[in-house]
Amino acid sequence: MIICTVQNTKKMYGGNEILKNISFEIQENDRVGIVGRNGSGKTTLFKLISGIDQPDSGSIFIKKEAEVGYLAQIPDYDSQSTVYEVIAAAFQQIREIEQNIQKVNVLISDPEQSDRLEKNLNKLYKLQETYEDLGGYAIESRIAGVMTGLGISHLSDQLFHEISGGEQTKVGLACLLLQEPELLLLDEPTNHLDVDTMNWLENYLQKYKGAVLIISHDRYFLDQVTNKTIDIEDGECVAYNCSYSQFIKEKENSLLLEFEKYQEQQKKVKKIKESIKQLREWGARSGNEKFFRRARNMEKALHRIQNMKRPQLDRKKAAFEFNLNKRSGQDVVIFEEVYKTLENRVLFKNINFQVRFGEKVALVGKNGTGKTTLIKMLQDGSLNSGNIKLGPSVSIGYLSQKGLDANPNLTVLDIFKEKVIMEDGEARHHLAKFLFYGAVVYKKAADLSGGERTRLRLAQLVYEGFNFLILDEPTNHLDIESREALEAALEEFNGTILAVTHDRYFMNKLFERTVWLEDGHLINYSGSFSYALQKRAE
Secondary structure (H helix, E strand, O other): OEEEEEEEEEEEEOOEEEEEEEEEEEEOOOEEEEEOOOOOOHHHHHHHHHOOOOOOEEEEEEOOOOOEEEHHHOOOOOOOOEHHHHHHHHHHHHHHHHHHHHHHHHHHOOHHHHHHHHHHHHHHHHHHHHHHHOOHHHHHHHHHHHHHHOOOHHHOOOEHHHOOHHHHHHHHHHHHHHHOOOEEEEEOOOOOOOHHHHHHHHHHHHOOOOEEEEEOOOHHHHHHHOOEEEEEEOOEEEEEOOOHHHHHHHHHHHHHHHHHHHHHHHHHHHHHHHHHHHHHHHHHHHOOHHHHHHHHHHHHHHHHOOOOOOOOOOOOOOOOOOOOOOOOOOEEEEEEEEEEEEOOEEEEEEEEEEEEOOOEEEEEEOOOOOHHHHHHHHHHOOOOEEEEEEOOOOOEEEEOOOOOOOOOOOEHHHHHHHHOOOOHHHHHHHHHOOOOOHHHHHOEHHHOOHHHHHHHHHHHHHHHOOOEEEEEOOOOOOOHHHHHHHHHHHHHOOOEEEEEOOOHHHHHHHOOEEEEEEOOEEEEEOOOHHHHHHHHHO
């Protein structure tokens, strides 16, 4: 059964047509990945489907009485509401029935209500039946299961407004999953999640009773969860009945076929134009009207040919290409019996760890285990005991989770030139390779998106020539095409890489060594993320 229909939907913002002509259908139990470049209109589409915004033209139909759940719709909660109370609010109807059951129980035990005993017993029976039908007896276990799965059980008694933005997003996701709407809209649901939590969410969504639409740049997640892909490009969309990896192959094949058709059409058009020109020349030389008549007929035929738009086989991508000014020694970094505490909590228990030249090492672990602290400690040496040694000629290039640390009033051009000394013209030429064109180079740091901040910092790193790259969640704010460009560049990089990441596709493609941080210890696996996962399962 169809749960959602989008027909010829258009939407404009600030004079720009974001969505031109969007049409598709969502069936019950569909798992749909919505993909496209940053700024292509994916989140706009979600706002239209959820009713937050309205289309300029076209229509969106939702099945009668079907509930739509969208993470951006988290309501404001009372400042004294705990995390548990916020999540339990998802079961408001059941809570009201619980209260009514308590009231009826009081009436049943009241001697003065003895004449109404049978009536109250019938009322109690009906309330209990409704309570059971709504799953009331399983509420606590469901809440506990979702909170444990999302890794927020420890936040249960904390006030909602006091926890971090990432934690609030997890709480909002918990509320949404527990409400179980028929149509679930998830915009980048794996942001702020560690690997274990992503695995839990994948399993949860695979069994979810309802349709799920997911905007995500997490290719591994899309492959695990979705069975349909909607590609939004240039304001239009194409639906594919397959997961992300298969969609990539099908899109490439259809583009090649489309390009062949386009070339054939262009040959035909060229031939007709040449014939028209020749017929006119013959008519002018001979004065014979029939040549002009045939030329006019061919012109009419030419106008009837629908001019195909030239397919874009290669769109502009960020051009990451890391330089290596000087190689380091064979030993890049060595941790010896490193012990570290933070806020009276032991983070690292006498860890020993070594990275050698040319290695690509992925550092994995749950949120809060100290991954970012470890890579910062490597640079500033702030440890309680033990020793951290950097090898000879090691030069470190660091990318933080924020992507960029810069004066908010400086422009893109100024920030780039702070690290890379060159003339404005040459700097603008290099920035264009990272998709900073024209007036965008004068955009201030305060106005940059997360993806732009990451691309700008990577632009600096590319030209600074470091031989040891330390990357903290490098793919977090990048769209899929930028991720692919970064992967290709890092694959060609001849230096050493240590990356903290939850991007499992990125890890499997690039890293031949995985180090898992758990309970203050480092566990080494000589293989990709999938290999490490397999070994951990064994």
